[in-house]
Amino acid sequence: KMQQRLLRICEDASEKKVGVFIDAEQSWIQDPIDVMTILMMEKFNRGRVVVYNTLQMYRHDRLQFLQDCYEAAVQRNFILGTKLVRGAYMEKERKRAEQMNYTSPIQPDKASTDRDFNSAIQFCIDHLDRIALEVASHNEYSNLFTTQLLQQRGMPLNHPSVHFSQLYGMSDNITFNLAKVGCHVSKYLPFGPIKDVVPYLMRRAQENSSVKGQTGRELALIKKENKRRRLA
Numbered sequence: 139k140m141q142q143r144l145l146r147i148c149e150d151a152s153e154k155k156v157g158v159f160i161d162a163e164q165s166w167i168q169d170p171i172d173v174m175t176i177l178m179m180e181k182f183n184r185g186r187v188v189v190y191n192t193l194q195m196y197r198h199d200r201l202q203f204l205q206d207c208y209e210a211a212v213q214r215n216f217i218l219g220t221k222l223v224r225g226a227y228m229e230k231e232r233k234r235a236e237q238m239n240y241t242s243p244i245q246p247d248k249a250s251t252d253r254d255f256n257s258a259i260q261f262c263i264d265h266l267d268r269i270a271l272e273v274a275s276h277n278e279y280s281n282l283f284t285t286q287l288l289q290q291r292g293m294p295l296n297h298p299s300v301h302f303s304q305l306y307g308m309s310d311n312i313t314f315n316l317a318k319v320g321c322h323v324s325k326y327l328p329f330g331p332i333k334d335v336v337p338y339l340m341r342r343a344q345e346n347s348s349v350k351g352q353t354g355r356e357l358a359l360i361k362k363e364n365k366r367r368r369l370a
């Protein structure tokens with residue numbers, strides 16, 4: 139039933155020429171999502187990208203998974219839509235692994251997640267003939283790193299296969315600056331019942347404050363802009 143629903147969504151999106159981004163979830167339910175998403179890519183990502191899968195780079199197996207998906211895309215001749223995130227369920231994952239006594243799928247530390255996230259960006263940029271990339275991050279360095287890689291390789295910042303995204307209401311300083319230099323950029327707008335959406339946004343806001351100094355800088359920029367508008 140779920141596959142039928144997904145098929146209808148992808149058919150509709152393909153007709154209307156818009157993308158479908160499938161979110162990544164907890165590792166214990168992710169495998170069927172990956173399988174179904176790859177099936178949809180094989181069907182719809184012929185010559186242009188419609189469907190994107192999400193890879194959480196806080197998982198230590200995802201860089202290899204990205205390379206395996208790329209091989210599959212080459213062999214089966216489809217475009218690999220790849221949305222890169224760091225991952226949102228770190229504590230839940232670690233807790234469950236400990237309780238159920240299996241090896242945690244999560245990287246040992248933040249530096250390892252950052253390393254794999256940036257390596258995945260580099261892998262995608264180096265294979266844009268076959269990969270369509272979305273960098274979904276509020277991390278200033280990762281966004282800057284992507285633009286630097288494009289420039290180093292002599293590719294335009296508005297490369298049609300490279301997109302950036304931040305959540306609506308967060309990290310506008312990153313979104314606006316990317317847009318200003320010509321990058322394709324969008325805001326993710328979560329919607330749904332308040333009881334689901336507010337906790338979701340709270341988790342994202344907490345994560346944003348994990349990068350030292352970044353939230354303080356964003357707040358200072360918002361205050362500065364408010365002041366400018368009042369004076370204008």
Ligand SMILES: Cc1cc2nc3c(=O)[nH]c(=O)nc-3n(C[C@H](O)[C@H](O)[C@H](O)COP(=O)(O)OP(=O)(O)OC[C@H]3O[C@@H](n4cnc5c(N)ncnc54)[C@H](O)[C@@H]3O)c2cc1C
Nearest residue numbers: 161162196223224225226247248251274275276277303326
């Ligand atoms: C447009 C958009 C779409 C998203 N879609 C999804 C999705 O489909 N699925 C999903 O799971 N998440 C999704 N997220 C959330 C994302 O996974 C991150 O939780 C969030 O963006 C914070 O990471 P960051 O790259 O912005 O920045 P940062 O603040 O640099 O990174 C924080 C992240 O680093 C990782 N981390 C922190 N401490 C450690 C540690 N000690 N060890 C290992 N890793 C650590 C965690 O993943 C944490 O969330 C999305 C985010 C955006 C902006």
